Each structure stands twice: as C-alpha cells, then as structure tokens.
Amino acid sequence: AQSVSQHNHHVILSEAASLELGCNYSYGGTVNLFWYVQYPGQHLQLLLKYFSGDPLVKGIKGFEAEFIKSKFSFNLRKPSVQWSDTAEYFCAVKGNNNDMRFGAGTRLTVKP
Amino acid sequence: EAQVTQNPRYLITVTGKKLTVTCSQNMNHEYMSWYRQDPGLGLRQIYYSMNVEVTDKGDVPEGYKVSRKEKRNFPLILESPSPNQTSLYFCASSSYLGGADTQYFGPGTRLTVL
Numbered sequence: 032a033q034s035v036s037q038h039n040h041h042v043i044l045s046e047a048a049s050l051e052l053g054c055n056y057s058y059g060g061t062v063n064l065f066w067y068v069q070y071p072g073q074h075l076q077l078l079l080k081y082f083s084g085d086p087l088v089k090g091i092k093g094f095e096a097e098f099i100k101s102k103f104s105f106n107l108r109k110p111s112v113q114w115s116d117t118a119e120y121f122c123a124v125k126g127n128n129n130d131m132r133f134g135a136g137t138r139l140t141v142k143p
Numbered sequence: 144e145a146q147v148t149q150n151p152r153y154l155i156t157v158t159g160k161k162l163t164v165t166c167s168q169n170m171n172h173e174y175m176s177w178y179r180q181d182p183g184l185g186l187r188q189i190y191y192s193m194n195v196e197v198t199d200k201g202d203v204p205e206g207y208k209v210s211r212k213e214k215r216n217f218p219l220i221l222e223s224p225s226p227n228q229t230s231l232y233f234c235a236s237s238s239y240l241g242g243a244d245t246q247y248f249g250p251g252t253r254l255t256v257l
Contacts, residue, residue: 040183065245074233074248075186121185129193130201131176131246133186 033058035124037134044112045142052107052137054122064105065123066096069136075121081105092116114143145170147249149234155255156224164219164252166234174237174244175217176201177209179230180251186233192217224256 038053056062064081079090086098096107105122122134147168156162168175176191178201188201192211206228208220217236221228232252237244 035185037185074250075235075246076248077245080245123186129174130191130199131178131188132202133178133188135183135185 033062033124033126033130033132035122035132035134037120037122037137039137040135041138041140043140043142046114047111048141050107050109050112050116050139052120052122052139054105054107054134056103056105056122056124056132058103058124058126060127063125064096064098065125066090066094066105066107067121067123067133069119069121071118078107078120112139112141114141117141145247147234147236147247149232149249149252151252152250153253155257157257158225159223162221162224162254164221164232164234164254166217166219166249167215168217168234168236168247169215170236170238170247171214172236172238172247173214174246175211176235176246177207177217177219178233178235179203179228180233181230189219189232224254226256228254229256230254 036055066078067075068078069075079088081088081098089095119136119138121136150165173194177189178186180186187203190209192198234249235246237246
C-alpha cells in the first residue's frame, strides 16, 4: 500500500531562514505529488503539484519542490521564509487508483 | 464563487446517535472525497467517489457510509458514532482529468462524540 512520510514533525525557523521539508513516499506505479498548506484555523490549500515533466515545480508564495524519482522524494523548499508562512504543511500522493494518501504533516513556526 | 460547503461546522453528539454531515460543491467536479484529520496522523481518506453512484473505500472507511446520488452532493453518514470518531472532517472535490487535479477543500466539520 502506498504511504507518505514527512520527516519533520515541527520546524522552528527565524524569518529569512531557508526552508526544506522532507517528503518520501512508497508506491510502485506512476504518482501525482502535492504539497498542501493549512494556515491556522483554515482549510487546506494547494501550494504546488507535480504531474509530469520538469521535476522542479514552482508553486505559490515562492515555494518550490523537487521530484527525485530515484529517491521517492518530493521535498518542499523556500529560500527565505516569512512570519506569514507559519502553518502546517502536508505532502500527498495520488496513485493510479485515485486514492489519496497524506503525510502526517509538518508544523512550521516562523519567529519574527 | 467556487466552493465546497460542509454542514454542520461543529457537532457534539452522543454514542450511537446516527448523524449525517453534508458536503456540496458548485464546480461540477466529478471527484469527491472525505478525510478525517487527527493530530499526528495528518489527513486520512475515508471514502471517495469518482462520479455519481461510484464510491470507493479509502484508508479508514470503518464506521462510515457515503452516498453519491447527485454530482454536487456527497454526504458522510455515521450510523452509530463512537468516541473514536471524534475528529475534524474535511470534504474535498476535484475535476477528474486523470492527472494532477487540484482538490478543493471545505471548511471542515469538528465532530465530538461523547
């Protein structure tokens, strides 16, 4: 069965620091990959997604992610975080059978 | 405005009392899904539906039922709720293009079962 692992449960950074959140998945077939963000008290919103083509995907608010097929990874990055990036981040995988698996989430706290 | 709506937003009930959480989308999406969110576990898919009258089990379907009689609606039914179903529930929908379709999430329903 497919699964998604997010390595960091809680990350604390200062403003302007660089961010990298790890995501690994296990699935044997073709996958679509997503990063969603959940700001405090709000519902999930899409940050970016990978379908095919260029493995470096750019999303909203300066986020990007790189799909490394050989490592089954889809890490999220941002060169310089802001206080407003404080949120919970979820990696998700959709397989050929259309079911979705989410990681447990990484809570990001950015200190002003 | 394109949106996914859920009702109720908050619900406190007692063990064994049947309840339904409604979900409706106005984007003509084929794909709809229910998730529960629990601390430390992220979102886990309960059921999903590829289209009207087509539903499939997700990761944690036990204790839940769904139906998809109309394209816009996808209610979640708890026939006999138990305390371990206390959780935050999200409905989502997307256009099924066979690719990396974006899911649009509802605002969530916080359910407490006493």
